[in-house]
Amino acid sequence: MKFQSITTAAAAALIACASAAAAQDYPRGNITFTVPFPPGGGTDIPARMIVDSISRQTGWTFVVQNQPGAGGNIGLAQVARTTPDGMNIGMGQTSNLAVNPTLYPDIPYDVLNDFTPIAVVTSQPMAIVTHAGSPFETFADVIEAARAAPGDVLYGTPGAGTVAHLSVELLSTENGLEMAHVPYPGIAQAISDVMAGGVDIYVGSVPSVLPHIRSGSLRALAVTAPERNPALPETPAVAEFGFEGFNTADWKAIVGPANLSPEVVATLNTAINAALEDPTLRAALEAEGSVVVGGTPEEFQAFLAEQVETWAEVVRASGATVN
Numbered sequence: 001m002k003f004q005s006i007t008t009a010a011a012a013a014l015i016a017c018a019s020a021a022a023a024q025d026y027p028r029g030n031i032t033f034t035v036p037f038p039p040g041g042g043t044d045i046p047a048r049m050i051v052d053s054i055s056r057q058t059g060w061t062f063v064v065q066n067q068p069g070a071g072g073n074i075g076l077a078q079v080a081r082t083t084p085d086g087m088n089i090g091m092g093q094t095s096n097l098a099v100n101p102t103l104y105p106d107i108p109y110d111v112l113n114d115f116t117p118i119a120v121v122t123s124q125p126m127a128i129v130t131h132a133g134s135p136f137e138t139f140a141d142v143i144e145a146a147r148a149a150p151g152d153v154l155y156g157t158p159g160a161g162t163v164a165h166l167s168v169e170l171l172s173t174e175n176g177l178e179m180a181h182v183p184y185p186g187i188a189q190a191i192s193d194v195m196a197g198g199v200d201i202y203v204g205s206v207p208s209v210l211p212h213i214r215s216g217s218l219r220a221l222a223v224t225a226p227e228r229n230p231a232l233p234e235t236p237a238v239a240e241f242g243f244e245g246f247n248t249a250d251w252k253a254i255v256g257p258a259n260l261s262p263e264v265v266a267t268l269n270t271a272i273n274a275a276l277e278d279p280t281l282r283a284a285l286e287a288e289g290s291v292v293v294g295g296t297p298e299e300f301q302a303f304l305a306e307q308v309e310t311w312a313e314v315v316r317a318s319g320a321t322v323n
Helices: 010-024 044-058 070-080 094-103 139-148 163-175 187-196 206-215 260-278 280-288 297-318
Strands: 031-035 062-066 090-092 114-132 154-155 180-183 201-203 218-221 251-256
Touching: 031 044, 031 070, 031 163, 044 062, 044 260, 044 280, 062 297, 070 090, 070 094, 070 114, 070 251, 090 094, 094 163, 094 251, 114 139, 114 163, 114 206, 114 260, 114 297, 139 218, 154 163, 154 187, 163 201, 163 297, 187 201, 187 206, 187 218, 201 206, 206 218, 206 260, 251 260, 251 297, 260 280, 260 297, 280 297
Parallel strands: 031 062, 031 090, 154 180, 154 201
Antiparallel strands: 090 251, 114 201, 114 218, 114 251
């Protein structure tokens, strides 16, 4: 499913609607916003940017609470257990909402029944990169090498079961490719290895590799999207190499506990969409490689159900496990 963001004109009306709805007894105090990953990371930074924009436009106060652990499962489980009054919401993403239900044997929540979808906010494709001195000049070179010598091309990712890992597995499964996965416990070691030529290519989110691409230490080969990313306009999409329609991304979305009232959901969704139209916020998000999404709760709900099913198939096919 492809979301369409609201128009700037509509945003102005939505801000007014959000303010009117907020005056009707919501919110009643500070809103706790749970980020299920550590401070300063790829989920925390955009989350704080978005709630800051909402605060400026509505006057609401957010308390951002970082609760990392178990691939984001701990923080989201906390959101699921809160009272459904809209005073506790959180940032979910592809991993903890779509991948982890199959990847983890004892995940502490039911994605489709324990949460209320509010809005998808951003999407970030994966970037496929190599070191500056690599013989791989384009992604076509990687594919050619993988077909010529199955299993010889080494690709690094931030870990087994990550969106980066499963993106390559999906591409390989759909196209009869075979490359050897090298999972890393953290991005710092992975980036160091790929720059040193320890692995042939590395796959990670655009924001995580963008500084190294811009410095010239890494060469961008492709992004896992049907079209080019605004932060990397010279880098082809995977679809341009004959993989039409291929699209994997680390999307981020705001959820609340199950049984939030339709009025609260509408108020939050309206405020989020209006904030995403803030030119300063949009520019900041796009500069780091994010694509601003937005949309209705109904679109998010349908998208989430589809994503859970899609990634379940990929996880099972890949054989990925967590310790």
